[in-house]
Amino acid sequence: MSLRYALLGLLRDRPASGYDLTQRFAQGIGRHAWSAKHSQIYPELRKLTEEGLIEVVDEGTRGKRVYGTTAAGRAELREWLLGEPKGGTIRNEFLLRLFLISALEPEERAPILEGVEKFATGMATELAALVEQLTAGGEELPAGSYAAMYGVFAYRATADWARWAIEEQRKRS
Amino acid sequence: MSLRYALLGLLRDRPASGYDLTQRFAQGIGRHAWSAKHSQIYPELRKLTEEGLIEVVDEGTRGKRVYGTTAAGRAELREWLLGEPKGGTIRNEFLLRLFLISALEPEERAPILEGVEKFATGMATELAALVEQLTAGGEELPAGSYAAMYGVFAYRATADWARWAIEEQRKRS
DNA sequence: GAGGCCATGTAATGAGTTACATGATTAT
C-alpha cells in the first residue's frame, strides 16, 4: 500500500512517465527507502488513474504517457503523511545479517565488519556531497534534502558502529 | 528467502517452537530487522525440516514441537552470512515518509519531526540499557549485542537528524 | 466453567519479483 504514496509523492514533485519513475526507483528513493519494478509500477499507475488520483498530463513518442497528480491525489498523499505511520513492514537484509553475525567465528566477522565500515563511510561521503549540491541554491530546502541528510547521519552512524564492533572484537580476542 | 535464514539464526542461538519464534519476531529482530507472522513461520519450519536443515529436538504439551538446527542447517546459515549480501529488498515506510515530507507545509512538518526526535531518543535510551544489561556479564559479547548496539548508534543518529531538521526549518522560516 | 494464553494450522487475498513479450526511436 505504500507504493501508491511513493508514486503520488514522486509525481507531485514533478510529472513523469512510468519509465521515468522506474529509473527513479532504481536510484535514490528506491535504493534507500522503497523499491519497485516497472511491472508493479505500470499497473499501479493505471489504478491511480482510475481512482482519479493522478492523470495523464502529456503524451510523447513511443506511447509515452506523462502523469501528474490531481488535487484529489495530493490530498490523499497529504492525509497519509499526516496520519499515523503504521510502522508496517520491516525488511532489511543488512540488519538481519547483523543480528545473526555472531553465528560466525570472530575471525570471520572482522572482514565483514571492515566491509561495512568502508561501504558506510563511502555512502556518507557521497550523500554529503549530494546535500552540499542540493542546498547550494540558497533559500528553500529542496525536496529530497531531508532524506539525503538523513542518509548522511545514518551512514555515519553505521560506520561508527562498525568501528566500535571491530575495536570491541580486537579487545576481546 | 531471508526468512529461512532468520529462522536458522534464531534456532541456532537457541531451540524454539513456532510459537516461541512468533514471539521473538514480534520483538527485537522483528521490530528492527525482519518481521514475520505465525502463518508464514509454521509452513517455513515444515519446509526446513523436510530439507533437513532443522529438526524437532523436543516435544511438549498441546502439540508443541521444539526445533533445533542440524549440522546442515548451520552450514547453510554460515554460507549465507559469508556470501555477498544481495542488498535486496529495501522497504522502509519511515524513510519513505522522510523522502516525501516536503509535500507538507513547513508548519505541518514540525510536529512530525518532533515526534521522530522523541521516539528515536527513547529508543536509543532503551537500547542502550539493553546493551548495558547484555554486556554486564563480562568476557563474551552475547549474540544480539552487535545488533542492539547498532540500534543505539542508529537511533541516536535519527534523533540528531531530527534536531538538525527542526533547526534548519526554524532558520528558514 | 469461563476467560486467557499456548500452540498449531489453512485459505483467501494482496504485494512484489522474474520472466516473457512487443514495438518505436535514436545513435552508430
Next chain:
DNA sequence: ATAATCATGTAACTCATTACATGGCCTC
C-alpha cells in the same frame, strides 16, 4: 542495418498479511 535505449505491458510465481479455524492447558 543493427544495437542500444525508450516505453509499455502481461503471466507465472513467490512471498507476506489477514482472516478463519481448532483445540489443549492453566488460573481464578
